[in-house]
Every structure is written in structure tokens, then in C-alpha cells.
Amino acid sequence: MSGFINKVVLIGILAKDPEIKMIQSGDNIATLVLMVNDSWENRRTAQQINKVEYFKVVVFSKNLIKQIETVIKKGDQLYIEGQLRVRKWYDEQKNNHYSAEIVLFSHNGILVLLNDNNIKEELLINQEASS
Template sequence: MAGINKVILVGHLGKDPEVRHLESGASVANFTLATNDYYKDKSGTRVERTEWHNITAWRGLAEVAEKYLKKGHQIYVEGKIRTRQYQDKDNQTRYITEIVADEITMLGGRPHGDGQQNQAVPAEAQTFRQEPEIDQLPF
């Protein structure tokens, strides 16, 4: 049986997406997503813990992110965990773990930060899915 690599997150954008357009014509968007959970400490005080996730969206999803997503918006993301390595400016090997989005759904409600409703997103354009690449299709 093959393994399963699936992540589902609901959270708020920590910043506007940063979108790059590659020479190949592909677009890639990067942004952070905050998820919160709560627990009670030994004294019974409610404590909030925020986890930050690096999200990467490619091609059509990157274009959607660029057009519709803003800091504070609440979204639902489905995707896969990926860890990649790179060389930093001091030639040290660094690793980054990110979520590569397959689907993004913009959720209603008030975004954190700017206090404005998510009015720029048409109702029929709430959920977006990444189309699989030809080499990702099962044959």
C-alpha cells in the first residue's frame, strides 16, 4: 500500500502572498498561515498556542492567491508536506518544511487585522484546486 501525505489546515494568513513568475511561465505564491489551539495549564489558565505554517501554491492557485488572498483572511488549505534543502548565503545547508497546496477555500467571516469583510471574492470562486501535472496522473 502506498503512503498518504495529506494535510488539512484552517487558519489566518500572516501576510499577503508573495508571488513570483518564473521564466518557465509558472507562478508560485508563498505565504504563512497561523493555526491556533488552546489548552489549560496546571493552574487552569487557558493558554493559546499559535503554530505557523509555510504554504506554497503553484500555477493557477498562485494566481488565485495573488488576486484574492490578503493578510488576515481565513482559509482552508489541503496539501502535502514537503521538506526541501537549500544553500544559504554562507553555503550552509538549510532545510525548510512547507505545505504544497492542492486546494484553497476562502472562508467567510471577518479577517484578522484589517477588519474588512472578504467582499472581493465572488461566491462562485470560493474553492480552487490545483490541476495535476501530466506526470502526476495515475496510468
Template structure:
């Protein structure tokens, strides 16, 4: 079995397509980088970035559609698959893909929201105000309930 585990950054927003009875497939590229280093003799070896084609099916594809965006850092686990096709010029092209069966978003949601939507700070502020107002009103109702418990009747 060709099990693959990758940690990298999404190269572009996922391309999600639907077929047969609400089934989905998502495809996107993932960049992994091996950091450069310096050899004992002083030779500098530069960073090396590889690009991987990621394919996700079903519910995982739907999750990717909602939460994964260009630049997000992901952990992807899956199996290597190889296929080929003949292009318009008759040249045989080979493609290596990772058919993912597990994924974890490593980008903090607050950073992803801010990067993806500059207006999200206003939306988040409004949501926080609404949560604080709800908490204040629920605290007020708890306080009035506690006062009612001390009534003699």
C-alpha cells in the first residue's frame, strides 16, 4: 500500500464538482517544502518545493469546499494513485495523485478568516457583541432567579 502523509499549503482554492445524487469530488494542489540547509564545507542547499495533486471524495470533499482556501496549511493522509491520458497532441501524460481519506486543517481559523475575508473582523466583532449581549441577558435572568429563591413564599 502506498500510504502518503503530507503537510503543506494549498496552492489554489479547491475545485469541487457534484455528480450522482449529491456526491462530490474536490481537487486542489498542495505545496510541500523541504527546507534548505548548509553543508559543512559551506555549500548552501536551497529550499525545495514539490507540488502534489490532491483528490477528495464524498463528505470530505464537501468539508474542503466549505473550509479550505488558498494558502491554508493542511495535513493530508491518503494513497498514491497513478493514471495517464493522451493529450490533444497525442502525447501520453502521466499524473500522480493523492486520494485523500483524512485531512486536518492546520491554519488557525482566526488567521484564515482574516486572510480570506477582510470584512470578517467586522463580522466577528458583531458576533462577539451579540454573544456578549446574550451572555449579559442570561446572567441577568440567572441573577433574578437567584433572587426569587430567597423569597419567603
């Protein structure tokens, strides 16, 4: 195989308002927490099982961050395409920790705001790479 792919697609509800902060380079990043509900029926008991997962989404795209600051809020339903990244970090006691994040970069991040009817209300596709 000559190529590889790292792509994550999620549809979920924004669990809290976006956080925008400046990093050392002077650029802003946006952090989102996306709540995704999964449900299935237990074959043995016929009981309906619901499980909620929370995903951290980090946005580095300047164009998407501008839209996130003005349009996106807690409770919005979002469609997100990005890459899975595992970040290694150390706590104060020098213990290793790992966290998985969905990352939206300038060249490949897509964020779509969906309305209550799951119809595309506003498409926020990043075009920053061309500017």
C-alpha cells in the first residue's frame, strides 16, 4: 500500500461552550468537547443500552476559529472531520500521561453546524490553505 489515512468523522452535541486561547506562537486555538451518544440492544436481555462518549477536539485553523468564536455554542449539533492525534504529557510528579484528541488543521479540518433537523444550516469548511 502506498498511502495511509488518519481520518475521524464525528457527529455529536457540543457539551460546553468552545474555549479559545492563545498558544506560545501567538496563534489562537479552539478546544471543543463533543458528546456522542451510542445505543444498542443487548441481545441476551433485549435491554436498550446507551453510552455517552466525550471527545476533545482541538482546532488550529484560523478560519474555523473565527467561525467558532461567533457562531458555535453549547448544545449545537456538529459534524466534524479531522485527524486522531495522541499527545504525551507529564504531570507535576513527572508521570507520563497520554490523551487522544481530534485535531482540525488548516489543510483538512471540516466543521459543519447542523440544525435540529440534522440539515446543514451553515457549512464551515476551511479554505485557509488557499489564502
